[in-house]
Amino acid sequence: MKEHETLEQRLHEQGISRRSFLKFCAAMATMMALPPGSASAIAATLAKVNRPSVIWLSFQECTGCTESLTRSHSPALESLIFDMISLDYHHTLQAASGFAAEQSREDAMKEFHGKYLLLVDGSIPIKDGGVYSTIAGRTNLDMLLEAAKGAAAIVAVGSCAAFGGLPNAQPNPTGAVAVSDLIKDKPIINISGCPPIPAVITGVLAHYLTFGALPALDDRGRPKAFYGETIHDRCYRRPFYDQGKFAKTFDDEGARNGWCLYELGCKGPTTHNACATTKWNGGTSFPIESGHGCIGCSEPKFWDAGSFYAPLPAPTADVASVAKAAAAIGAGAAVAFSALDRAKKNKVQQSREKLTVDDLKGE
Amino acid sequence: MEQEMLLWVRGTGLQIAAAVFVVGMVYRMLHLLLLGRKMSLAQPRGSEWSGGLRTMWRRSFVSTKLSARGNFTVIAGFIFHIGFFVTLFFLGQHIALFRAVLGLHWPALPRGVIDISAVLAIGAMVALLVHRFVDPVKRLLSDYQDYLTWALSFLPLLTGFMLLRKIGFDYITLLTLHIASVEMLLVAAPFTKLAHMFSTFISRWYNGAVNGFKGINI
Numbered sequence A: 001m002k003e004h005e006t007l008e009q010r011l012h013e014q015g016i017s018r019r020s021f022l023k024f025c026a027a028m029a030t031m032m033a034l035p036p037g038s039a040s041a042i043a044a045t046l047a048k049v050n051r052p053s054v055i056w057l058s059f060q061e062c063t064g065c066t067e068s069l070t071r072s073h074s075p076a077l078e079s080l081i082f083d084m085i086s087l088d089y090h091h092t093l094q095a096a097s098g099f100a101a102e103q104s105r106e107d108a109m110k111e112f113h114g115k116y117l118l119l120v121d122g123s124i125p126i127k128d129g130g131v132y133s134t135i136a137g138r139t140n141l142d143m144l145l146e147a148a149k150g151a152a153a154i155v156a157v158g159s160c161a162a163f164g165g166l167p168n169a170q171p172n173p174t175g176a177v178a179v180s181d182l183i184k185d186k187p188i189i190n191i192s193g194c195p196p197i198p199a200v201i202t203g204v205l206a207h208y209l210t211f212g213a214l215p216a217l218d219d220r221g222r223p224k225a226f227y228g229e230t231i232h233d234r235c236y237r238r239p240f241y242d243q244g245k246f247a248k249t250f251d252d253e254g255a256r257n258g259w260c261l262y263e264l265g266c267k268g269p270t271t272h273n274a275c276a277t278t279k280w281n282g283g284t285s286f287p288i289e290s291g292h293g294c295i296g297c298s299e300p301k302f303w304d305a306g307s308f309y310a311p312l313p314a315p316t317a318d319v320a321s322v323a324k325a326a327a328a329i330g331a332g333a334a335v336a337f338s339a340l341d342r343a344k345k346n347k348v349q350q351s352r353e354k355l356t357v358d359d360l361k362g363e
Numbered sequence B: 001m002e003q004e005m006l007l008w009v010r011g012t013g014l015q016i017a018a019a020v021f022v023v024g025m026v027y028r029m030l031h032l033l034l035l036g037r038k039m040s041l042a043q044p045r046g047s048e049w050s051g052g053l054r055t056m057w058r059r060s061f062v063s064t065k066l067s068a069r070g071n072f073t074v075i076a077g078f079i080f081h082i083g084f085f086v087t088l089f090f091l092g093q094h095i096a097l098f099r100a101v102l103g104l105h106w107p108a109l110p111r112g113v114i115d116i117s118a119v120l121a122i123g124a125m126v127a128l129l130v131h132r133f134v135d136p137v138k139r140l141l142s143d144y145q146d147y148l149t150w151a152l153s154f155l156p157l158l159t160g161f162m163l164l165r166k167i168g169f170d171y172i173t174l175l176t177l178h179i180a181s182v183e184m185l186l187v188a189a190p191f192t193k194l195a196h197m198f199s200t201f202i203s204r205w206y207n208g209a210v211n212g213f214k215g216i217n218i
């Protein structure tokens, strides 16, 4: 296997113009809020770097993350990701199958040891030795630990790889965990979302290739440039929230007037993601623009945070039944203790000796 | 961790707080009622019920001339209680909570009104605390419970206001702090003087009923 060619050569072969490449770099620079002028710097660097080997492991997942990336509008900038990297192993996308596929993964791991990027989507089940998800007879756990050893960095794509996602939701029968729960000695970048925004995946890779390092991350390992703000911070319905104007149902007057979806379960205030600015489907819109609240898909445990349609103040556990039981206990205790009190009082009264005039006379 | 903490205060934390609050309150109030009174054998000169109910209502209006508490305490106390109730029961977000737990809901007041009521309640509480420090009699009368209950009532107001007005921290942190502060209030309420949120009415009824029985119409 020869060292991978540069992006410039590759684009040239594919007949992609320099103009659209520059456009891509400018878009990336803007999205990541880099200073003006960085677009040309990105372009210059990107054009020259060797396309890194990328091994993409798909574990306990639904392929939605890959779909998000590959079905992005064409010819979308996002699809340039496949020109920026040399994708040496990806279940869904590779032509090879069976032994040949596994062989290419092993070859890439050997040849680019210490240099390849490891992309992971899906969570890793670790219960019962990890038997709940296997590839070519090997558990996901085993494969991840092996592939992580030679990786320069790991990108956890999607909420499952980043935080455990749906498989990790209560009661988590397979013991699903996130990549960062297992790997502690490699730089890990979490691109959460269910699925993540394709432009964010591409942006992070472009950043890595340009600067040779991971972008600044938040305390959840997510790139700050995309996850620094909440949906609510940048939501165009925010003025209605601030005025306390809430849609009560999906088809009432308020909903038709575009009022805030808070009472219909919007989790925008507690969700960090770039949907409100980067948007989806080639910049068409984002869910709140379609009249549906944010479900909080880029945050840990979002499946366990109560119904998607329950407002944020609603309890996530059954409080009413607890309160009813508590009332019964309180009432029972009050009745029992009053009975005891009364019994005590009666006893004292009965045992009291009657005072007689003789007692008072004294001796 | 922040999401997990928010999840905890919205779930298990709330269940614990609700359980302690309800067990404690029902126990204390019922125990109070069941203490009972000896039957009065005297001839009633009026109705206990009307006297009791009237006093429950009438005592909400204190004549500062007749009260030993002084203008400042009465007025600031009034402002605090009204501001607190308006904010608690008429903010849309709170009504959404009552709706989720009790199934009951009612129209919210506009946000501008809530802002005013919250600021009034917060201001009155601060003023009352300062007065407690400055006034020598009040200072001597105050013990740790007075300061504890002040803090427990103040924190939900403060964190809630910061949350609505985006002051200080991010939404998740403030929401978590706000709910947690309310839970602390709920847990402490039955066992401190905060229990007056229910016992006030029982004791007013009792006073009024005694007078009503004797035919005293106040």
Ligand code: SF4
Binding pocket: A231, A232, A233, A235, A236, A237, A238, A239, A241, A259, A260, A261, A262, A266, A267, A268, A269, A288, A293, A294
């Ligand atoms: S719709 Fe959601 S994100 Fe937008 S303002 Fe309302 S609560 Fe915030």
Ligand code: SF4
Binding pocket: A193, A194, A231, A271, A272, A273, A275, A286, A287, A288, A293, A294, A295, A296, A297, A298
């Ligand atoms: S709006 Fe919220 S739930 Fe929808 S994709 Fe964005 S972060 Fe996920």
